[in-house]
Amino acid sequence: xxxxxxxxxxxxxxxxxxxxxxxxxxxxxxxxxxxxxxxxxxxxxxxxxxxxxxxxxxxxxxxxxxxxxxxxxxxxxxxxxxxxxxxxxxxxxxxxxxxxxxxxxxxxxxxxxxxxxxxxxxxxxxxxxxxxxxxxxxxxxxxxxxxxxxxxxxxxxxxxxxxxxxxxxxxxxxxxxxxxxxxxxxxxxxxxxxxxxxxxxxxxxxxxxxxxxxxxxxxxxxxxxxxxxxxxxxxxxxxxxxxxxxxxxxxxxxxxxxxxxxxxxxxxxxxxxxxxxxxxxxxxxxxxxxxxxxxxxxxxxxxxxxxxxxxxxxxxxxxxxxxxxxxxxxxxxxxxxxxxxxxxxxxxxxxxxxxxxxxxxxxxxxxxxxxxxxxxxxxxxxxxxxxxxxxxxxxxxxxxxxxxxxxxxxxxxxxxxxxxxxxxxxxxxxxxxxxxxxxxxxxxxxxxxxxxxxxxxxxxxxxxxxxxxxxxxxxxxxxxxxxxxxxxxxxxxxxxxxxxxxxxxxxxxxxxxxxxxxxxxxxxxxxxxxxxxxxxxxxxxxxxxxxxxxxxxxxxxxxxxxxxxxxxxxxxxxxxxxxxxxxxxxxxxxxxxxxxxxxxxxxxxxxxxxxxxxxxxxxxxxxxxxxxxxxxxxxxxxxxxxxxxxxxxxxxxxxxxxxxxxxxxxxxxxxxxxxxxxxxxxxxxx
Numbered sequence: 284x285x286x287x288x289x290x291x292x293x294x295x296x297x298x299x300x301x302x303x304x305x306x307x308x309x310x311x312x313x314x315x316x317x318x319x320x321x322x323x324x325x326x327x328x329x330x331x332x333x334x335x336x337x338x339x340x341x342x343x344x345x346x347x348x349x350x351x352x353x354x355x356x357x358x359x360x361x362x363x364x365x366x367x368x369x370x371x372x373x374x375x376x377x378x379x380x381x382x383x384x385x386x387x388x389x390x391x392x393x394x395x396x397x398x399x400x401x402x403x404x405x406x407x408x409x410x411x412x413x414x415x416x417x418x419x420x421x422x423x424x425x426x427x428x429x430x431x432x433x434x435x436x437x438x439x440x441x442x443x444x445x446x447x448x449x450x451x452x453x454x455x456x457x458x459x460x461x462x463x464x465x466x467x468x469x470x471x472x473x474x475x476x477x478x479x480x481x482x483x484x485x486x487x488x489x490x491x492x493x494x495x496x497x498x499x500x501x502x503x504x505x506x507x508x509x510x511x512x513x514x515x516x517x518x519x520x521x522x523x524x525x526x527x528x529x530x531x532x533x534x535x536x537x538x539x540x541x542x543x544x545x546x547x548x549x550x551x552x553x554x555x556x557x558x559x560x561x562x563x564x565x566x567x568x569x570x571x572x573x574x575x576x577x578x579x580x581x582x583x584x585x586x587x588x589x590x591x592x593x594x595x596x597x598x599x600x601x602x603x604x605x606x607x608x609x610x611x612x613x614x615x616x617x618x619x620x621x622x623x624x625x626x627x628x629x630x631x632x633x634x635x636x637x638x639x640x641x642x643x644x645x646x647x648x649x650x651x652x653x654x655x656x657x658x659x660x661x662x663x664x665x666x667x668x669x670x671x672x673x674x675x676x677x678x679x680x681x682x683x684x685x686x687x688x689x690x691x692x693x694x695x696x697x698x699x700x701x702x703x704x705x706x707x708x709x710x711x712x713x714x715x716x717x718x719x720x721x722x723x724x725x726x727x728x729x730x731x732x733x734x735x736x737x738x739x740x741x742x743x744x745x746x747x748x749x750x751x752x753x754x755x756x757x758x759x760x761x762x763x764x765x766x767x768x769x770x771x772x773x774x775x776x777x778x779x780x781x782x783x784x785x786x787x788x789x790x791x792x793x794x795x796x797x798x799x800x801x802x803x804x805x806x807x808x809x810x811x812x813x814x815x816x817x818x819x820x821x822x823x824x825x826x827x828x829x830x831x832x833x834x835x836x837x838x839x840x841x842x843x844x845x846x847x848x849x850x851x852x853x854x855x856x857x858x859x860x861x862x863x864x865x866x867x868x869x870x871x872x873x874x875x876x877x878x879x880x881x882x883x884x885x886x887x888x889x890x891x892x893x894x895x896x897x898x899x900x901x902x903x904x905x906x907x908x909x910x911x912x913x914x915x916x917x918x919x920x921x922x923x924x925x926x927x928x929x930x931x932x933x934x935x936x937x938x939x940x941x942x943x944x945x946x947x948x949x950x951x952x953x954x955x956x957x958x959x960x961x962x963x964x965x966x967x968x969x
Contacts, residue, residue, distance in 0.1 A: 301354070305331035332357040336397055337364055340382070343391025379406040383440045389418030399425040399432075408436040410471070411443040416452035423456045427463035435460075438473035438499060446474050454481025461488035461495060468494055473524070474502040482509020490516040499524040501550070507534060514539040522548035526579070532560035540567030540575070547574075552581035552607070561589035565596035574602025581634070582610040587617030598624035607634040609658070615643040622647035629653070636660040636686070642668025649675035656684035660714075664690040670699060676710065677703040683710055689717035697724040704731050711735050895940040902933055 309331055313319040323338045324330050329352050330338040341360045345352050380398060387394075392414060398404065399422065414437065426432065439446045449457070454477050460467070477485075482505035489495065498517065501524045505513070510530060517523060523546065530551060540546065556564070561580065568575055585593070590613055597603060618640060630651070635644075636658045645659065645668030669692050676682040697720055704710065711732055716725065740751070906929055 302328045302331070327352050329354045329357045333361055336394065337361055339394030339397060340364070340385070340387065340391055343388065343394055344386055346388075346390050348386060378403050379408075380404060381406075381408040382412065383408045383410040383436070384443045384445060385412055386445060387412040387414065387418075389413075389415055389421070392418035392421045395422050396425055399429055403431060404429070405431055406434040407432060408434075410436045410438045410447070411440040411445040412447060413445055414447045414449070416449050416456060419449060419453050419456045423459060426460050429464065430466050432464070432467055434469035435467060436469075436471040437475065438471040439502075449475040449477065449481075451478055451481045453477070454484050458484040458488035461485070461492045465492065465494050469497040470495060471499040472503070473499050477503040477505065477509075479504070479506045479509040482506075483512045485509075486512030486514075486516045489513065489520075493519055495519065496521045498522070501526040501528065503528055507531060510534060515542075518543050519545065521545055522550075524550040526550050526552040526554065528554060530554035530556060530560070532557045532563075534560065534563070536560075536564045537567040537570065540564075540571040543571070546571075548577040549575060550579040551583065552579050554580075554583055556580060556583040556585060556589075558585055558589040558592065561585045562592045565592045568596040568603065569599045574600065576602055577605035578603060579605075579607040580611070581607050585611045585613075587614055587620075590617035591620045594620040594624045597621070597628045597630065600629070602629060604629050605632040606630055609634045609636040609638065611638060613638040613640070615639075615641055615647070618644040618647055622650060625651040625654070631681075632656040634658040636662060638662050640664060640668075642666075642671075645669060645672045648672060652679065653681055654679075655681050657682075658686040660686050660688040660690070660717075662687075662690060664692065666691075666693055666696045670696050673700060673703050677707050680709055684712040685710065686712075686714040687718070688714050690715075692718040692720060694719055694721055694724070697721060700724070701727055701731070704728060708735050708738050711739060892940065895936070899933070899936060899940070902929070902936070906930075906933070 305328070309320060309324055310317065313321075321335050321338075323335060323342060326342070330342065332354055333341060337360065341357055342352070344350065344360070345356075350356065387409070391412075395407075395409070398407070419437070426435070437447050437449065449472070453475065457470070457472065461470075472485075477500065482500070482503070485500070486509065489498075495517075496519070498513075498520055499522075500513070505525075505528050507530075510525060510528060511534060513523075513525075514534075514536070520543065532555070551564075554560075560583070564578075564580070568578075583589075585608065589611070590608065593608070597606070613635070618635075622644075625648070628651075631654055633654060633656070637660070640659060640662040642665050644662075645664055648657070649672055664687055669687060669690070673685075676685065692715060700715075700720075701724065704713065713728055713732060715728070906926070909925060909929065
């Protein structure tokens with residue numbers, strides 16, 4: 284969806300003059316050559332009010348929200364942008380960029396590329412911008428290459444209804460960032476729909492990253508496997524936030540705390556540790572050598588049994604200074620264990636709010652001389668317990684903050700409270716709203732606290748004094764700005780007169796739009812009626828289709844059964860065919876063997892016949908020679924006898940030869956009479 288461009292409502296000379304003036308300024312800034320002007324400024328004249336980065340972000344926001352692009356909206360966006368990213372001390376090199384809660388979306392993330400090109404950027408806040416893994420994927424390569432970025436916030440801004448949704452694919456990109464970028468120190472990923480597999484990816488990447496010190500991955504769905512991977516591999520973390528992750532008592536924090544030597548802050552609020560989980564945690568605190576400074580286990584249902592175990596760890600720890608165990612169903616029985624170890628502990632900040640304390644618990648807590656801050660709001664504290672504790676802190680030189688909101692403190696003790704606080708010049712924060720104290724008493728308490736604050740400020744070093752003077756100077760500048768604002772308000776009144784004229788015109792246009800909407804509404808109702816009719820027709824056709832489908836299914840089932848029977852018969856015939864084929868092959872082999880024997884016998888007979896013919900030819904030649912000799916010798920009678928004898932021999936040999944040829948002739952005739960061998964194809968056809 285492209286952002287809509289608003290045409291100027293009044294095409295006056297002032298509007299055109301303003302556009303021309305802004306265009307000239309941009310041309311001067313970009314060397315006077317129109318070709319050097321970025322494409323975003325040529326897209327719409329309203330973007331000329333902003334710089335290049337702001338124009339890209341404003342265009343992306345309008346694209347995602349459907350907001351109309353106009354000069355007035357661009358000016359408002361610029362003011363909001365500068366307000367969020369304002370610095371206490373002016374610095375030409377911007378190192379912190381806060382774009383939280385701006386509805387950038389995936390489309391606008393490409394504008395961050397220009398932002399990351401600034402090699403001096405150290406802190407980038409993109410929380411609550413509805414960015415998914417697609418948007419993060421557009422800038423992940425730039426984030427990996429950036430060597431100055433120290434802090435990246437992709438979580439949720441407090442109080443915002445928007446959030447990012449990186450998911451499993453986004454967790455892969457975060458793992459890529461941790462593997463490539465060895466400079467980043469702080470990473471916030473709370474409420475990003477990161478699942479167990481995503482947690483395992485991030486945990487494995489932490490194994491090779493030595494620079495990451497602060498990780499906030501609360502309000503996700505990591506479960507046991509994802510959390511354990513992060514705990515095992517995050518041995519270089521100084522602070523870790525795993526709140527609202529459905530952590531069960533089965534996770535053994537003892538092993539993790541033993542391996543991590545530098546962890547200072549651990550947040551596990553709103554999980555389900557219970558007394559068993561706190562036992563593992565307490566053992567880890569005792570055995571950790573480096574020393575945990577801050578521990579938050581708010582809303583974990585540890586009860587008195589869990590606090591008893593934790594108290595032993597507090598006694599052994601030489602470093603734990605901040606403890607939040609609020610909303611854990613703790614009673615005075617559990618506070619008794621804590622009160623016994625507090626005097627020998629290093630606890631300075633303690634939060635016990637929203638427990639079942641009562642006056643007895645407040646009396647037991649009056650024995651810690653180094654405590655500085657205590658919160659017992661919504662803990663059923665009444666006059667006796669509160670006055671005992673306020674008397675105790677009245678004599679303390681360290682106690683500065685006490686929260687006791689929403690308890691049972693009555694107006695009977697107002698005078699005593701004021702007397703004690705009036706003498707104390709150390710306490711600077713006392714919150715007792717939501718009790719039965721009068722407004723006059725509350726105002727008096729605030730005045731006394733304001734006095735103590737001034738006394739504390741006078742004791743601060745000169746650096747803070749110079750800061751105060753600077754703030755006063757800023758206040759004077761604000762006054763000058765207010766004077767200018769009053770002049771601008773007068774000009775606004777003049778503009779409002781013009782605005783009233785425009786409103787009249789807008790009303791006329793609205794009436795026209797309403798009439799158009801009425802016509803469209805009637806048309807929509809007609810279309811809806813037609814849709815309902817078509818729906819009924821479709822439903823009827825669907826019912827017919829279902830019936831025909833059932834019939835076809837039945838037919839299909841019968842055909843399947845028939846096919847199974849035919850298929851079985853076919854299998855049997857194929858088996859019979861294979862058996863016959865084998866028999867035929869054996870018969871053919873026998874026939875070939877017999878044929879070969881006959882051919883060999885015929886060849887032998889032929890050879891013998893040829894030898895006999897040669898012998899007969901020789902005998903005939905001899906006979907011819909003898910006949911010639913008989914004629915020469917004129918002994919015809921004798922020669923005739925010899926010839927007859929030889930003729931008889933010849934005749935015998937010829938008869939013998941003819942007798943031997945007859946079986947050969949019979950074999951040849953038998954071969955001619957035998958049928959020819961059929962081919963395999965012919966057999967298959969038969």
